[in-house]
Amino acid sequence: MIANEAGLRLLAFATVLATLALAERAWPVRGDARPSRRQMHNAGLVIIDTALLRLAFPVLAVALAASLEASGTGLFNQLGWPLWISVPLAVLVLDLAIYWQHRLMHQIPLLWRMHRVHHSDLAMDVTTGVRFHPLEIALSMGIKLGLITLLGAPALAVVIFEVVLSLGSLFTHTDIALPRRLDHAMRRVLVTPSMHRIHHSTLREETDSNYGFHLSVWDRLFGSYRAEPKRDEARMPLGLEEFRERDDQRLLALLWQPARRDRRPPADPPD
Ligand SMILES: [Zn+2]
Numbered sequence: 001m002i003a004n005e006a007g008l009r010l011l012a013f014a015t016v017l018a019t020l021a022l023a024e025r026a027w028p029v030r031g032d033a034r035p036s037r038r039q040m041h042n043a044g045l046v047i048i049d050t051a052l053l054r055l056a057f058p059v060l061a062v063a064l065a066a067s068l069e070a071s072g073t074g075l076f077n078q079l080g081w082p083l084w085i086s087v088p089l090a091v092l093v094l095d096l097a098i099y100w101q102h103r104l105m106h107q108i109p110l111l112w113r114m115h116r117v118h119h120s121d122l123a124m125d126v127t128t129g130v131r132f133h134p135l136e137i138a139l140s141m142g143i144k145l146g147l148i149t150l151l152g153a154p155a156l157a158v159v160i161f162e163v164v165l166s167l168g169s170l171f172t173h174t175d176i177a178l179p180r181r182l183d184h185a186m187r188r189v190l191v192t193p194s195m196h197r198i199h200h201s202t203l204r205e206e207t208d209s210n211y212g213f214h215l216s217v218w219d220r221l222f223g224s225y226r227a228e229p230k231r232d233e234a235r236m237p238l239g240l241e242e243f244r245e246r247d248d249q250r251l252l253a254l255l256w257q258p259a260r261r262d263r264r265p266p267a268d269p270p271d
């Protein structure tokens with residue numbers, strides 16, 4: 001199952017990536033997906049991230065969940081609930097956990113240094129969905145493995161979550177212009193590209209909103225939902241004020257970025 005799962009994930013990832021990349025060129029909101037060097041730099045990061053995960057984390061999330069299942073370790077394995085309850089519940093808990101992980105990435109200065117690499121992209125297209133610093137990827141994997149151990153999350157839930165996480169991140173970063181009514185209907189449950197684009201705004205109050213990865217419910221529930229950007233989404237500047245030079249966007253500069261001083265102005269106090 002594990003070998004099949006890796007092949008299946010790669011196939012699903014490549015298919016969805018190609019489809020979204022074609023769709024955002026065909027129906028763009030901003031034209032951010034036009035070929036440029038930033039896509040090469042983002043691809044460079046995902047290659048480094050993938051190699052790091054293979055080398056530094058010999059136990060992958062699904063294999064860990066399967067071995068916990070076999071030994072009856074963790075909350076869900078102890079409870080012994082049927083899969084139709086425990087699988088959706090575990091997926092929901094994992095999604096809630098990454099909502100809070102993402103929110104803390106913005107609030108804790110040391111974590112922001114890693115996460116701002118994702119935000120320093122001056123445009124947003126499908127490649128932004130894989131633009132994460134290796135330190136953030138390693139930290140996220142460590143947290144995820146810890147959480148799976150505590151929860152004893154069913155292996156099936158972890159497979160679903162892993163597939164949804166990688167594909168969902170591609171979708172929410174695309175430059176696809178969805179019909180407004182469709183966008184609004186989807187947003188009742190899911191995070192859409194328009195909703196996530198607000199999170200990539202240069203305005204701090206907009207960046208500090210819409211933290212959800214898949215389900216929009218967490219932002220509504222925890223008061224971080226923002227329906228519309230202050231400026232027109234087709235023209236609003238994206239990225240961070242402090243990293244707008246061409247040299248800031250090179251692969252080596254992105255890898256070094258967490259070590260650079262945080263020159264971000266403090267957030268305004270909440271109203
Ligand atoms: Zn963020």
Ligand SMILES: [Zn+2]
Pocket residue numbers: 118128173196199200
């Ligand atoms: Zn993003």
